[in-house]
Amino acid sequence: MNMPQQDGGDPRLLPIVIWPDPVLTVKAAPVETIDDKVRDLSEKMIYTLSVTSNGVGLAAPQVGVSLRMAAFDPSYDPDDIEGLADPDALFMAINPEIVEEEGSYLDEEGCLSLPDLFYPVERPERVTMRYITLDGEPRTLVAHDFMAKLICHEIDHLDGILLWDRLSRFKREWLKGKFKKMRRR
Ligand SMILES: [Zn+2]
Structure with a gap:
């Protein structure tokens, strides 16, 4: 968990890992x-x-740490989430898991580890997430639409799953090729 720090850089700012780094x-x-x-x-x-900018969720593997932790910014759409004391404050979920899901929701999805790549991914319309707070308190929240998508996306990171792994093999290979080309530019 030693983070390399550049001289003069902000020591609180963690570099974000980009695919194909194996930690992802x-x-x-x-x-x-x-x-x-x-x-x-x-x-x-x-x-x-x-x-x-544009970051709404960040999983520990995305900063090179293979632990089940994810940070969320619910302020993007506070109406999409129920069960938070402060729906505008960023929060950390430790060992998060989805315990219930229903419906389906299709919308464009992006990832900080796949910069500038966006593609529609189908997710549940509503999820219940159980997690532990930094104080060690167990919590449960319910999220829908965009926030449900965000929670599924971040928990997928903890399982080594990227957004294109939720697509057909054809679309996945096409999207990977597109991303590799974008990175070469
Ligand atoms: Zn991501």
């Missing part, structure tokens, strides 16, 4: 203990998400 395609380990390392990582992830 492995299953992350559960957080066993909420210690100073986890708290420090959480603070930096929330900071990084808050200053990253």
Whole structure:
């Protein structure tokens, strides 16, 4: 969990890992203990998400750490989420899991680890997520539409799944090719 820091850079800002870095395609380990390392990582992830334009969610593998932690910015659409004390504040979910889902919702999806790539991905219309807060408290929230999509996207990262893994093989290979071409430019 040693983060390289550039001289003069903001030490709270974590570099975001871009595909095909292997950390993005492995299953992350559960957080066993909420210690100073986890708290420090959480603070930096929330900071990084808050200053990253268009970023609404960030999973630990996206900053090179294979742990089941994800930061969310619900302020993008606070009406889409129920069960948060402050629906405008960024928050960290430790060991998050989807315990219920229903319906389907199709909308364009992007990923900080696949810059400038957007493609419609089908997700549940409504999900119930169980997670642990930084204080070790178990919580449950319900999210729909965009926020349900966001939660599914970030939890997929914890399982090494990227948005194109939710598409047919044909679309996945086409999108990968397109992304590789974009990165060469
Ligand atoms: Zn992503």
